[in-house]
Amino acid sequence: MPTLRDVVLAASAALLALLAAAAGAQSQAQSQQRSLAQAPAPAAGELVVFAAASLQNAFAEVGRLHAAAGGTPLRFSFASSGVLARQIEQGAPAAIFASADEQWMDYLQRRQLVATGSRKSLLVNRLVLVVPADNVASVTIGPGFDFAALLGKDGRWVTGDPSNVPVGRYAQEALTRLGAWTAAKPRLVRAENVRVALAFVERGEAAAGIVYETDAAVSKKVRIAGVFPPDSHAPVSYPVAAMAKHDTPAARAFLHFLDSEQAREVFRKYGFTVR
Amino acid sequence: MLTAAELDALRLSLQVALVAVACSLPAAVAAAWLLARCDFPGKSLLDAVIHLPLVLPPVVIGFFLLLLFGTKGPLGGWLYEHLGIRLIFTRWGAALAAAVMAFPLMVRAIRLALEAVDRGLEAAARTLGASRLDVFCSITLPLMLPGILSGCIVAFAAALGDFGATITFVGNVQGETQTLSLAIYSLTQTPDGDAAALRLVLISLAVAIAALVVSEALARRVRLFIGRA
Amino acid sequence: MNAPDERLVIAVRKHLGDFALQCDLGLPLAGLTAIFGASGSGKSTLLNLVAGLLRPDDGRIAVGSTVFFDHAARVDMPVEQRALGVVFQDARLFPHLTVRGNLHYGWRRAGARAKPAPIGFDQVVALLGIAALLERRPHTLSGGEKQRVALGRALLAQPRLLLMDEPLAALDAARKVEVLPYIERLRDELRVPILYVTHALDEVLRLATAVVLLEHGQVAVAGPLADVAAQPAAAARFGADIGALAYGRIAAHDERYGQTTIRFDAFELRVPRVALKVGAAVRARIPARDVALALSRPADVSISNRIEGRIETINPLNESGSQVEVAVRVAPATVLRALVTREAVDRLGLQPGLSLWCLVKAVALDAGTLALASGAAATRGAAANDEPGRGAPQRAR
Numbered sequence: 001m002p003t004l005r006d007v008v009l010a011a012s013a014a015l016l017a018l019l020a021a022a023a024g025a026q027s028q029a030q031s032q033q034r035s036l037a038q039a040p041a042p043a044a045g046e047l048v049v050f051a052a053a054s055l056q057n058a059f060a061e062v063g064r065l066h067a068a069a070g071g072t073p074l075r076f077s078f079a080s081s082g083v084l085a086r087q088i089e090q091g092a093p094a095a096i097f098a099s100a101d102e103q104w105m106d107y108l109q110r111r112q113l114v115a116t117g118s119r120k121s122l123l124v125n126r127l128v129l130v131v132p133a134d135n136v137a138s139v140t141i142g143p144g145f146d147f148a149a150l151l152g153k154d155g156r157w158v159t160g161d162p163s164n165v166p167v168g169r170y171a172q173e174a175l176t177r178l179g180a181w182t183a184a185k186p187r188l189v190r191a192e193n194v195r196v197a198l199a200f201v202e203r204g205e206a207a208a209g210i211v212y213e214t215d216a217a218v219s220k221k222v223r224i225a226g227v228f229p230p231d232s233h234a235p236v237s238y239p240v241a242a243m244a245k246h247d248t249p250a251a252r253a254f255l256h257f258l259d260s261e262q263a264r265e266v267f268r269k270y271g272f273t274v275r
Numbered sequence: 276m277l278t279a280a281e282l283d284a285l286r287l288s289l290q291v292a293l294v295a296v297a298c299s300l301p302a303a304v305a306a307a308w309l310l311a312r313c314d315f316p317g318k319s320l321l322d323a324v325i326h327l328p329l330v331l332p333p334v335v336i337g338f339f340l341l342l343l344f345g346t347k348g349p350l351g352g353w354l355y356e357h358l359g360i361r362l363i364f365t366r367w368g369a370a371l372a373a374a375v376m377a378f379p380l381m382v383r384a385i386r387l388a389l390e391a392v393d394r395g396l397e398a399a400a401r402t403l404g405a406s407r408l409d410v411f412c413s414i415t416l417p418l419m420l421p422g423i424l425s426g427c428i429v430a431f432a433a434a435l436g437d438f439g440a441t442i443t444f445v446g447n448v449q450g451e452t453q454t455l456s457l458a459i460y461s462l463t464q465t466p467d468g469d470a471a472a473l474r475l476v477l478i479s480l481a482v483a484i485a486a487l488v489v490s491e492a493l494a495r496r497v498r499l500f501i502g503r504a
Numbered sequence: 505m506n507a508p509d510e511r512l513v514i515a516v517r518k519h520l521g522d523f524a525l526q527c528d529l530g531l532p533l534a535g536l537t538a539i540f541g542a543s544g545s546g547k548s549t550l551l552n553l554v555a556g557l558l559r560p561d562d563g564r565i566a567v568g569s570t571v572f573f574d575h576a577a578r579v580d581m582p583v584e585q586r587a588l589g590v591v592f593q594d595a596r597l598f599p600h601l602t603v604r605g606n607l608h609y610g611w612r613r614a615g616a617r618a619k620p621a622p623i624g625f626d627q628v629v630a631l632l633g634i635a636a637l638l639e640r641r642p643h644t645l646s647g648g649e650k651q652r653v654a655l656g657r658a659l660l661a662q663p664r665l666l667l668m669d670e671p672l673a674a675l676d677a678a679r680k681v682e683v684l685p686y687i688e689r690l691r692d693e694l695r696v697p698i699l700y701v702t703h704a705l706d707e708v709l710r711l712a713t714a715v716v717l718l719e720h721g722q723v724a725v726a727g728p729l730a731d732v733a734a735q736p737a738a739a740a741r742f743g744a745d746i747g748a749l750a751y752g753r754i755a756a757h758d759e760r761y762g763q764t765t766i767r768f769d770a771f772e773l774r775v776p777r778v779a780l781k782v783g784a785a786v787r788a789r790i791p792a793r794d795v796a797l798a799l800s801r802p803a804d805v806s807i808s809n810r811i812e813g814r815i816e817t818i819n820p821l822n823e824s825g826s827q828v829e830v831a832v833r834v835a836p837a838t839v840l841r842a843l844v845t846r847e848a849v850d851r852l853g854l855q856p857g858l859s860l861w862c863l864v865k866a867v868a869l870d871a872g873t874l875a876l877a878s879g880a881a882a883t884r885g886a887a888a889n890d891e892p893g894r895g896a897p898q899r900a901r
Contacts, residue, residue, distance in 0.1 A: 404613030501600035
């Protein structure tokens, strides 16, 4: 028979485990990148916004401004654009979708899921190479640059899964154009989205990572070792649109708000280029 | 028929699961022994800790492993500095994640088998001149064999199917940690990846059925061996 | 194996819940000592203490000069070093080994212990008749076969002492009959001392050379069987009818009537034909229930065994006194007991000193080497038979 003491100890152990997990989950860099986004159930009058992981910080702030300005309360879901697009395709009740590349918006458009006339390309980002903050290496990224040297003997680099995450696609495109993809591919760790990739570099597990400039900016634990020349990849463009099945005036109002000077200032602050 | 990546995933899955089961077997037997036969302060605590992977979300377990065995973690750092072993991003890390998730299932099955062994037989063996260790090796262990076998099969299946702990701890590295589960996950995110995902799902099914069939046949053999017709 | 004057010393105390066992025994290291008592009297506990499967709270257990347990000296020899053979009630054969594997188990672990005269594999197999079973698995054996294999396994461990914990209790009557003779052979041919726990009186009377009676964890009676059985209150103590024990030899066989005559020190008995040679030594047990009394030698009665004697004592057997045991001395060394009613005693006017006839209806026979039968009584009987002319033999007419 377990004594009271044993039961208390066992319960404490489980509680400790849960607290530790919660503590870890709350730390900035790790909090939302783990959201293998569940479809949120919208409360009445809430607007559901699906946005790429790299838009996390900026959109959260814009959302607050939107609410302060008397707009409909927003419920966000941040994840890899591919994950979100597939969820919308399966019927997730998103009213707005902001993707990190045009391809995933095209994907939905082909399936008649985008509200006519609501799509516009909002922001532009840059692709950078980051390393853990204590690594002072700097590299000029150009044709034939030696990626392997940066990684060392057995180091690995991380970015979003090139098969479906926008940042990974851009990275593969850039590295291929620069002739470094074949050497780099075997060392690649595929992350579910750009923030997960960032976290790996922050923790020092990955020797390097390819993320957006805006992501590198929000993290103190990484530093930018190099910037990818814009002609090495398709422009990192963020289309945003209302979804056909939930095209409401409130949705359109939010889209309009994204264009406002208030919102643009926020985006610029975080390092995006606004069209 | 199968692409190189798919074959990689299959081979890796089998390797990771087998290594996970083989390495956790001695620990599982020891844990089962402690829980079934010994009494000591903190026994309930040990029981609870061993069963944590059953009740906690797999991602949490993966996160714990990351904290402990990451290159900067207390155990991972030591391993890297002194033995040059890195677990993260490697198949050995994947095996560790799978092993941790499968461990409680293995311990449960083995403990049941241990508790079913007739203590009277062990007493008889001692009167015939066998030391306690001798009794364990010559009597207890052989009689536990069916339970150990079923524990291994269950653990193998659990290890094969793990996703959350693996992807959180060792990430998704094709050819190194991308097991069947992770490969299917990647494919379901990829546009037009459904066909390939389905192929992998069928392969996983085939592996699971094969494991079941083999385990049934083995179990029957073993039951005959230990004399329960 | 052991010097004839060495003893098995069991002087221990043990508490198990509500039950307390306490005994101070010095048992012979020869022959078969039966530990007899009702369920819960502590017999199996005692055996487990000797085997080392239980630890005494206090005291000392020693076999000759080898100390198994001594609380004061902090000695507690582990089970596996005690060189004992144990036969359990449920055989406990290892299911994953063949019979041969089971037999070898203790043998392989006996090491160099058994020199100079080890108990041999073939010898044991022949003794127990298990040669045909060697490659079988335990679950295919009958209960009796399992116990014989268990006996063999314990013997092949080269034990200095064989412990048997109610080995026949789980067997049906037919299997008991099958296995009992093997135990007798063990006792007589292998010279390994046996400690035999049982609650069956007939096993005690057939197998034992010495007996210990346990009641509620205390030793009530202990000693050679004949001595214990001869005590007047023995019947009450043992809770059953022992009757009288007499030692004699086979005198002749009568093929025509299928009978055998046995000569005792002062009388003879006719019994149904037994398969023993003329001259073989036997111990006869004559239950009191099967002895009737007559004031004069009856002629027209079916009972052929009629023995003359003199009443020694008359003792009541139950509280009301309606059942009475009459002890009749029929020979210098033999007292027969008869179970009669108080009504009969009064009607016939029975009293100590009276001469009368004992009518013996049935006799239980038990063959055994006289050397193992308990001391004086046996030698007395044998000596009387060997010297013709000492006391007129009383023929049963």
